[in-house]
Amino acid sequence: SAVISQKPSRDICQRGTSLTIQCQVDSQVTMMFWYRQQPGQSLTLIATANQGSEATYESGFVIDKFPISRPNLTFSTLTVSNMSPEDSSIYLCSVGQSNNSPLHFGNGTRLTVT
Amino acid sequence: LAKTTQPISMDSYEGQEVNITCSHNNIATNDYITWYQQFPSQGPRFIIQGYKTKVTNEVASLFIPADRKSSTLSLPRVSLSDTAVYYCLSSFSGGYNKLIFGAGTRLAVHP
Known part of the structure; x- marks a missing residue:
């Protein structure tokens, strides 16, 4: 399966600032997605990252x-803009090779906004 | 995408077999059933995927009855390291792999 590297692995940021998270894959992948996981909760899909075009966002994300x-x-970035404490969460990148193959996930970026 | 329902938590002991059942009453013809395992501070890890009947790999078995309205993940002889959250998902095979996660089952394995 693809090796997925996310950077940074964690960060503490001040409210009002922005953070860009990088997702690098060691092979070309068809699908890339970004998820958010708040403490103790399940994963919520933010958007599908489309190569060469605008991302497709899920309801509640803009x-x-x-x-x-x-x-x-092989590469995607997610920026969390104008952060507030409510944005404190783990942000995960996931990738898929083909329509019938399972998705694989990076280990996430743990973001704390103060 | 079909919604899945699974128990919030389960407890087991080392060496026992654990069966986690997932309900997906509205599963579509093209949907596969996929299970993931997640440890704290890690991303979900793929365990097993199936369409119907039985699928087995080195980690687990997946049983899906003919009506496909439910599925059971079977973990043989669990150990303490199997303590994790287990997610059951239905995924559309024909278009793209977007996965919608439910609440998951928090499995605690005790000595």
Whole structure:
């Protein structure tokens, strides 16, 4: 399975600032997704990162708050903009090779906003 | 995407077999059933995937009856290291792999 690296692994940020999270895969992948997991909760899908075009956002998530880039088939970034303490969460990147293959996840970025 | 329902928590002891049942009454024809395991501070890890009948790998078995309205993940002879959250999901095979997570089952294995 693909090796997924997320950077940073954790960060503490001040409210009002922005943080960009990187997801690097060691092979080309068809699908890339970004999830959020709040403490003790399940995962919530933020958006599908589309290569060469705008990301597809799930209900409750907007591009102005969570801009996403995917310049190629191995890399994507998620920015958490104008952060507030409610954005404190774990942000996870997941990738899929083909429609019938299972998704694989990175270990996430633990974000704390003070 | 079909919604899945599974027990919030389960307890077991080392060496026992654990069966976690998941309900997916509205599963679509093209949906697969996929199970993930998640440890604290890690991303979910794929365990097993199936469409119907029985699938077995080195980690677990997955039983899906003919009507596909439920499935059972079977973990043989659990150890303390199997303490984790287990997620049952239905995934659309024909278009893309978007996964919608439910609450998961928190399994605690005791000595």
